[in-house]
Amino acid sequence: MTATPGLTASPLATADLLRSAFRRHAAGVAVITARGEAGPVGFAATSLTSVSTAPPLLSFGIGTGSSSWPVVSEAEYVGVHVLGEHQEDLAATFARSGADRFAAPTAWRDGPEGVPVLDGVLAWLVCRIVGRVPAGDHRVVLAEVLLGDPEGAGRPLLYHQGRYNGLRD
Numbered sequence: 001m002t003a004t005p006g007l008t009a010s011p012l013a014t015a016d017l018l019r020s021a022f023r024r025h026a027a028g029v030a031v032i033t034a035r036g037e038a039g040p041v042g043f044a045a046t047s048l049t050s051v052s053t054a055p056p057l058l059s060f061g062i063g064t065g066s067s068s069w070p071v072v073s074e075a076e077y078v079g080v081h082v083l084g085e086h087q088e089d090l091a092a093t094f095a096r097s098g099a100d101r102f103a104a105p106t107a108w109r110d111g112p113e114g115v116p117v118l119d120g121v122l123a124w125l126v127c128r129i130v131g132r133v134p135a136g137d138h139r140v141v142l143a144e145v146l147l148g149d150p151e152g153a154g155r156p157l158l159y160h161q162g163r164y165n166g167l168r169d
Helices: 015-023 068-075 084-095
Strands: 030-036 039-045 048-052 058-065 077-080 108-110 117-118 123-135 138-149 157-161 163-165
Touching: 030 058, 030 068, 030 084, 030 117, 039 058, 039 084, 058 068, 058 123, 068 138, 077 117, 077 138, 084 163, 117 123
Parallel strands: none
Antiparallel strands: 030 039, 030 077, 048 058, 058 138, 077 123, 108 117, 123 138, 157 163
């Protein structure tokens, strides 16, 4: 093992350290939706990850303090939507606390299994939740992909340094 020059002690692991490090990590933007008794819920997520192809599984994180968590904690199915760079306003709506996320101008419809499906996205998936793993103040949700449409047009929306961005050529 080689020591890094000028490194005498590592910074203490804090929430600020983690946030600062991950601001440097560009991530795709997704919106997760679910149907509750009081109607649809949804939130923006940059934690979407492909987990397995056999069976097809994905994961995402959700804070237990999120307004969407009570519904996601009970839901059997969720919708997963990959946003395009043309959907920065939609991403901001689903990231904003207290927003009426499904009001106009959000375009959506009831999809398979009653999951809210957003219009104009690069890809959408309907998934069955197979696990909720405690992870600090979050839960990592594991979900099996059942069906979807990956044929939306456009380029992906990214989140980096606290801002939405598109890919550069």
